[in-house]
Amino acid sequence: MNSDSSQMRILLAEDDEDDRLFFNDAINELKMNNRLTIFKDGRDLMDYLEHPETTLLPHILFLDLNMPCKTGAECLKEIRANPKFKDLTIAIYSTSSSDKDIEETFIGGANIYIKKPNDFSKLKKVIKDVVNMNWQYHTSGLNKETFFLSI
Amino acid sequence: MKLYVKYDINLACRIIVQEQLERLGIKYELLEFGEIEISDSVSDESFTELQNSLERYGIEIINNQKSQLVQRIKDTIIEMIYEKDKLPTSTISNYLADKLNLSYGYIANVFSEYTYTSIENFIIIQKIERAKKLIVEDGLTLTEVSYKLNYSSVAYLSAQFKKVTGLTPSMFKRIVDRRRNLNQ
Amino acid sequence: MKFLKQNRYVFLLRIALGISIIAIGYLTTMFYFQMKDLDSSFQSIENTNTTQNELENLFSILKEDEIKLSNLIIADDIAYSKGIFSREEAASKIAVLKELSIGKTFFHQSILNLESLINKKYILFGEIVALSKATPYNKTAFEDKLFENKRFNEQLYTFLENDVEPNLVGLKLQNENYAEKIASARKTVFILAVLSILIFLLSYSKMNDNMFILKRVNDDLKLLNETFNNAEKIAGFGYWKVNLATSEYTFSDNFYRLLEEEPQHFHPSFENFTKYIHPDDYEYVGKTYKDSIEGQIPTSILYRYILPSGELKYVISTANFRTNNKGEIFKIGVIHDVTEQFKKTFELEENNKKLIAINAELESFNNIASHDLQEPLRKIQMFISRIEGNDLEAMSESGKGYFDKIKLSANRMQNLMIDLVNYSRTIKSDKVFTKINLNGILEDVLEELSVNIEEIKAEISIDELPEIFGTKFQVQQLFVNLISNSLKYTKPNTIPTIIISTEDLFVDDLKDAVNEKSDKIITNKDYYKIIVSDNGIGFNQEYSQRIFQLFRRLETEIDYTGTGLGLAICKKVIENHNGFIKAEGKLNSGAKFIIYLPKVL
Numbered sequence: 001m002n003s004d005s006s007q008m009r010i011l012l013a014e015d016d017e018d019d020r021l022f023f024n025d026a027i028n029e030l031k032m033n034n035r036l037t038i039f040k041d042g043r044d045l046m047d048y049l050e051h052p053e054t055t056l057l058p059h060i061l062f063l064d065l066n067m068p069c070k071t072g073a074e075c076l077k078e079i080r081a082n083p084k085f086k087d088l089t090i091a092i093y094s095t096s097s098s099d100k101d102i103e104e105t106f107i108g109g110a111n112i113y114i115k116k117p118n119d120f121s122k123l124k125k126v127i128k129d130v131v132n133m134n135w136q137y138h139t140s141g142l143n144k145e146t147f148f149l150s151i
Numbered sequence: 152m153k154l155y156v157k158y159d160i161n162l163a164c165r166i167i168v169q170e171q172l173e174r175l176g177i178k179y180e181l182l183e184f185g186e187i188e189i190s191d192s193v194s195d196e197s198f199t200e201l202q203n204s205l206e207r208y209g210i211e212i213i214n215n216q217k218s219q220l221v222q223r224i225k226d227t228i229i230e231m232i233y234e235k236d237k238l239p240t241s242t243i244s245n246y247l248a249d250k251l252n253l254s255y256g257y258i259a260n261v262f263s264e265y266t267y268t269s270i271e272n273f274i275i276i277q278k279i280e281r282a283k284k285l286i287v288e289d290g291l292t293l294t295e296v297s298y299k300l301n302y303s304s305v306a307y308l309s310a311q312f313k314k315v316t317g318l319t320p321s322m323f324k325r326i327v328d329r330r331r332n333l334n335q
Numbered sequence: 336m337k338f339l340k341q342n343r344y345v346f347l348l349r350i351a352l353g354i355s356i357i358a359i360g361y362l363t364t365m366f367y368f369q370m371k372d373l374d375s376s377f378q379s380i381e382n383t384n385t386t387q388n389e390l391e392n393l394f395s396i397l398k399e400d401e402i403k404l405s406n407l408i409i410a411d412d413i414a415y416s417k418g419i420f421s422r423e424e425a426a427s428k429i430a431v432l433k434e435l436s437i438g439k440t441f442f443h444q445s446i447l448n449l450e451s452l453i454n455k456k457y458i459l460f461g462e463i464v465a466l467s468k469a470t471p472y473n474k475t476a477f478e479d480k481l482f483e484n485k486r487f488n489e490q491l492y493t494f495l496e497n498d499v500e501p502n503l504v505g506l507k508l509q510n511e512n513y514a515e516k517i518a519s520a521r522k523t524v525f526i527l528a529v530l531s532i533l534i535f536l537l538s539y540s541k542m543n544d545n546m547f548i549l550k551r552v553n554d555d556l557k558l559l560n561e562t563f564n565n566a567e568k569i570a571g572f573g574y575w576k577v578n579l580a581t582s583e584y585t586f587s588d589n590f591y592r593l594l595e596e597e598p599q600h601f602h603p604s605f606e607n608f609t610k611y612i613h614p615d616d617y618e619y620v621g622k623t624y625k626d627s628i629e630g631q632i633p634t635s636i637l638y639r640y641i642l643p644s645g646e647l648k649y650v651i652s653t654a655n656f657r658t659n660n661k662g663e664i665f666k667i668g669v670i671h672d673v674t675e676q677f678k679k680t681f682e683l684e685e686n687n688k689k690l691i692a693i694n695a696e697l698e699s700f701n702n703i704a705s706h707d708l709q710e711p712l713r714k715i716q717m718f719i720s721r722i723e724g725n726d727l728e729a730m731s732e733s734g735k736g737y738f739d740k741i742k743l744s745a746n747r748m749q750n751l752m753i754d755l756v757n758y759s760r761t762i763k764s765d766k767v768f769t770k771i772n773l774n775g776i777l778e779d780v781l782e783e784l785s786v787n788i789e790e791i792k793a794e795i796s797i798d799e800l801p802e803i804f805g806t807k808f809q810v811q812q813l814f815v816n817l818i819s820n821s822l823k824y825t826k827p828n829t830i831p832t833i834i835i836s837t838e839d840l841f842v843d844d845l846k847d848a849v850n851e852k853s854d855k856i857i858t859n860k861d862y863y864k865i866i867v868s869d870n871g872i873g874f875n876q877e878y879s880q881r882i883f884q885l886f887r888r889l890e891t892e893i894d895y896t897g898t899g900l901g902l903a904i905c906k907k908v909i910e911n912h913n914g915f916i917k918a919e920g921k922l923n924s925g926a927k928f929i930i931y932l933p934k935v936l
Contacts, residue, residue: 007161018714025721095709099322106326107333113317118716118749120724132268136276139186139266140225146283148326150317309782310789319782 008034008131009058013045013075014093015067019116023062026124032131042070046078049085057088060134062114065094065105073108080109087144089134102150112149126151164210171204221265223251224258225273232277232300243274279315282308286320287327293320348541355534362527369520376513383506386435386442390499393428396421397456401488404460408467422457429453442502449499452491459484564588575603576667579628584608593650593672595642613639613647620652628666631656637673649677697759705756712752716745754900758885761809761907768912771807773800773865777835780814787822793831800837801863803932805912813908814867816901817928821869826923833869840864840931861934862914868927874920882918 010027014020020038027036037058039045045063048054061079065072072092079085091112092105102113112130117123129151137147165181172179172189175197180188193201202212227250231243244255247270251258262270278300285291285299297308312320400420429450436443463484466477564587567573573590577583584605588598594611601607605624612620616638627634633655640648654668719742727735777797781788788795795818803810818833825831840862874882885903902918905928909916915931 018717022717022721095706095713103322103326103329107329116713118713118720120717120720122720123717133276136266136268136273139182140273140277142276142280143283145330146280146287146323146327148316148318148323306781306785306788306795310785313782313785319779319785321779321782 008032008060008135009056010034010036010131011039011045011048011058011061012036012093013039013042013061013067013072014064015041016064019064022120022123023127026120026127030124030128032128034131041067042072042075045075046070049079050082057085059138060089060091060131062091062093063110065092073105076105076108076110089137089144089147091130091149106148111144111147112151114151164208167208168205168210171201174204175201177201217261218265220251220253220258220261224262224270227251228270228274228277232274232281243270275311275315279312282312282320283323286324296320351537355530358530359527359534362523362530366520366523366527369516369523373513373516373520376516379506380513382435383503386432386506387503389428389432389435390495390503393425393432393453394495396425396428397453397491400425400457400460404463404484407464420457420460422460425453425457439502439506442499442506445494445498445502449494452487452494456484456487456491459487568592571672573670574668575670576665577605579664579666590670593648593670594640595644595646611640611642613641615639627654631664634668647674648672649674697762701756701759704752704759709749709752712745712748716742716749719745751900754904757812758900758904758907761812761904761911768804768806771803771805771810773803773810776807776811777814780811780818783815784818784822787819791822791825791831793822793825793833795833796835798836800835800865801934803863803912804935805932809908809911813905813930816905817867820901821867821871821926824869824871824873824926826870826872829870831869831871833867836866836868838864838866862931863934865930865932866927867930868925870925873922873925874918875922876920879918879920883916 012020012023014023020040024036024038027034037048039048045061063072063075072094076090076092079088079090089112090110091114092110093114093116095116097115105113112133114126114130117126130149133149136142137144168187169179169181172187177193177197178190182188205212224247227247228243231246247258248255259270262268262273266273268276282296282300285296286293291299293305293308297305300308302308302311309320312318312323316323318326400422403420429446432446433443433450436446459480463477463480466473466480469476567587567589571589571593573593574587575590576585584603586599586603586608591598591600594600609617609621620636620638623634623636626632633653635651635653637649637651640646640650642648649672650670651673652668652670654666657665657667659665719738722738723742727738730738774797777800781795787793814835821833822831883902883906885900906916909930909932913933917929919927919929
């Protein structure tokens, strides 16, 4: 993962400025080889993903649920409806919800559900674990369909 | 005049490798992160030629011994978890050391160097993966699964399942079932 | 109230009456004939007496005449001769006797003979007189005549004795029955009188009895009527009926009172009544009434009165059809004033709407609490952690101290928010209960807490638990809280053991049980008793009720994390399920939480 050719392409769709800052700082401090692309709302995200010039698919998408214009749930639905993104790992990144809501997002097609942590080190750990777990799924032939992770 | 060029190194390298492999008529599959799957039946000659032609571009075939070891470790572990119906009672470390005829310390180091995760963690992930399969595909109860995977109790299995996935096994099953119903 | 038992009694009475009439008729007829008989007997006696009298008179006349003759002879006076003898008198007497003896053949014959004898006698008298006066006085002829007279007298008297008298006596004998007849007539009358008196007495007593019963029944009916009238008044309903054939209406007193009028204020009729119906309801009432009469369908309708005072009343009119024993069909109905209930229902509905609105507000508050408040709190905590990571070193000592306090407060707020959200979830009780398998729920609970359980290597044993009715997530929360507590408040150096079991109820089990919402009377049969017990640090029994209070924590708990909401949530869940909870504890000997849940809803 640390070699140049194996850069982790990470997308983040988050409307809150502070949360974007946190995420960015966390990723930077983790010193993983990655490329982080940040979107401010769902529409920008979908525009990018569906753009014909976007050939290199991201590895993981961190998707906030409460976004204006297009909510995370809508994005999730659209992405999963498109077979092009079959291998895209989607991590819902949200404030805490009930077990029932979490279940619903998994059923909606998400792989990972992250409750936004309230501590920076926790955030770093979460991102690291998520990326790590995702990479395991990539390299060890695990079944993406039963890939569910709730943090 | 000046030309301003932008490189996409990754793309360039990939294409080079692809071209070389095709030239040598080697069947391949491009994986992620600089991994290429080629059939084992490539002759040493072709292999050496591939290595040489790639070197010209500064593309190095990594010391595959270690990566092969890692692969073997993975395979052994997976075999241990899947093919034997009950896991061996001796500790994992002893088992691996015996099977691979190397010290466990060395095995562990190489493994984490290449996979960025420990053997223990890998084993746990694989076990939980199998548990998932048993629950979803074979419809086994938790008791049966915990027995098959050599957990000391259902509670221990649940605990580990929850630790790894963040979900309880019943929640997991429910999600999978509902996903299935949706897709039908 | 008992009614007269008519039938059998009347039948007997009728028979008795029949018999009495026949008896009296018979006796009367008998008496009549007896009296007739007596009458003729009396006539006969009179006749006989008169006859006797006349006979005596006759013979006294004869005797007188005899004496007169003697006198004449002695006196030798012609002056006495003319008309001296009462021959006419005697003749009239004989005529009378002849008349009197009509029908008595023998006697009549005797009288006729007597007549001829007496005629002969007077002839003799005449002859004697003539001879006594004859010139030449013929002494011999005269004495012969006298002697003939004497002999004739003897003959006469013999005749009288042997012929007339016996006949007379015979007649007299016939008349002796008279006394007997009178006696039997007397008897008959006596019996008749007695019988009549008896019948009269019986009838009188019966009539008296009947009168008495009738009076009593009448009194009862009167009372009933009064009660009914009062009941009408008290209950606020009026009664009406209409004879379908004659269209004659009857309205009860209270019917009028319901219309705020004096009883019988107007003549009972449909037209007069409709004046009081609310104009909007008039058509509906009229149509329903007409339809029901046509098909004889019972009705029950709600409509409004507008009274002369302007007051609005809601009434329900229920009517049905009845046929009386004369075959006449009546429609009878009851009108009930339901204005109060209507108002109350209306009020209730208004309150309901208010409650729904309040509930909606509470829900939105809950959303604010759970999401909108948590967001800034999370940010605060994130920035705290950033400062901690980077700039804490550069802070002054006091700054660091303050910063620590900020961090603690923020964390506490975090925990409180989580618990508050849980608590508000339990307040909002759906009251939609489903069947719950408790063992199934506990499996999920153990899964949820599995990490924790594994960590401290707790041993948990669960009995076979009953099925109950409830809300799944709340019951799950209840057990999560209880078991979390047991996992939290463990004794060091002891393997934590948690036992979930069920027991039968003891007599005074629910004595100290807590449920502030419930005012039900507790009967032991109705509840399941489930116990969650552990071997942790326990608590002082004196606080067994206090621990269920919101935000209440005991000194023993200070060292442990917690917000004090867990048991309050448990109590709320129990209350939502109409159950009871109580706690038993001993310091350092563990805690026991006993849950009572109703067996059926």
